[in-house]
Amino acid sequence: MRVLIHLDGSVADPDTPQVRVDDLGLLRGDGVFETVLVSGGHARELDKHLDRLERSAGMLDMDTPDRQAWQRAVAAAIERWPEGSEMALKLVYTRGLDSDPGADPTAFALGIEVSEGLLRARAEGIAVVTLERGIDTELAERAPWLLLGAKSLSYGINMAAMREAERRGAEDVIFTAGDGTVLEGPIANVVVADAGTLYTPPPSIGILPGTTQAGLFRAAERAGWSTKIEPLRLEDLRDADGVFLTSSIRKVTRIHTLDGEQLPDSRALHAELAAAYESEYPG
Template sequence: MTSLVLLLDPLPADTTPTHVELESTMRFVAANEPILTALDAGAGRGDGIFETLGAHDGQVRGVDAHLQRLAASAEKLDLPAPHSDQWRSAIVRVMAELPSDGQASIRLTITRGTDAAGPTCWVTGTAITAEFPERTAGVRVVTLSRGYANDVGESSPWLLVGAKTLSYAINMAALREAKRRGADDVVFTSTDGFALEGPTSSLLVRKGNTISTPAIQFGILAGTTQADLFGFLEGEGFTCDYRKIKVEELHQADAIWLVSSVRLAIPVTEVDGQTISTDLGLTGRMNAALLS
């Protein structure tokens, strides 16, 4: 499907532009128009960051949370801080050109660009017409080691865990490995035996009336959809917490979900070949809450 592309001339984060000045820093380009040079660090090295937001019936979910995470990723990569009002205006511009009903995906991208020109920044918007049968059918997952201990974010910050970078080759390789093993998705694990997250999703694990997600200080990307769901689930009477989750807890769970901005809450039906119980009623309410 054709996507809208809005190119941005990045503003310094500490400036206070007028509305007219903001609008003058962005322009739509054709989806097939080249916007990167061959020397752009994003293309040559995967050196950059991005965020993907979901939208439904003209409303974008979690704009503030995604912009905060974009800024946090920029700081980890020593990129210039994004101007939040500029990116917020860009999201509004793109949404105004998309259909006002149905679902859509909004992606924010910043590369390091080139030494001469600086960062390259753009927003894409894509209307989603495909269904997501996995929201009810669920997915089978395998656990795959990420190759480092769960505290690597604190001991080795240069590995950029917890930043949403363009360097997704490992994540995509993990998903291909899952397919080779007859599964649909992945839960990454640490070398010291803890569950982390999916290649493109956050992990929720239910035991009784408690729903847990791995604590972000242990190398986990802060989950915007997960945070929204915790607010909903607490209203449903569940206790929600952030903690270390041992891999073996996945096999003992009452329910597991992978959650993300576009696919939303996906129930896990199998972990490493072992069947996991699902709660389709709760899953349906979770997705309805996210879409409302």
């Protein structure tokens, strides 16, 4: 099951070609995206996702996305999706055609099913490896042309890191800076739970601000947790009560093994945080 809505509102068939070969999203990875979880007919954190799409587009010097058009496209996708099953809804916004710089950006919402693998990961937890990202934590501020913290279509190294994890017998990655500072996953944020406080690293070090992480922190605060946004080191992860990867589609996924080493059992903690997170949303 898939559903495709162009930003102009037209419904299209995802099984037929829709994009030209000289689209800069394809030729250069030149564009931005978001992935929104639709559950119970509700697009979670849609405003925050649209904020971040706008922020990413700004970092790439692209025109500001038309917020209302995106809201309409999301609504149209939801309307066409069968009730009772979750949808992973990708919002894709490219610089448009190489051959016609004056043309409109390419923009569409593509809804797909949540993969079996991610559903299993949510339930059972995952093994994760740490991989060097090759940056220092001041680089994002010093060199904005490196687009650190933009959710761009140039995710080649994120995908390569996921393949490296698989080679090492793991299912996901935590990137680290050269000095051992914890950054983020290739497609998720890192959240650490320890002694009643949730921690996540600050976006200023060159990572994506997390929509799911923010939702979880809000929910956890209501449930009596403290939250802190501050730099984390690898050692902080090994000693914590629980370590999690958060993303729209992963929700709050528990890490049970880090670099081959089993972490403390965080199943009860995970159940508590997952329930708090779910309580944030209707449906």
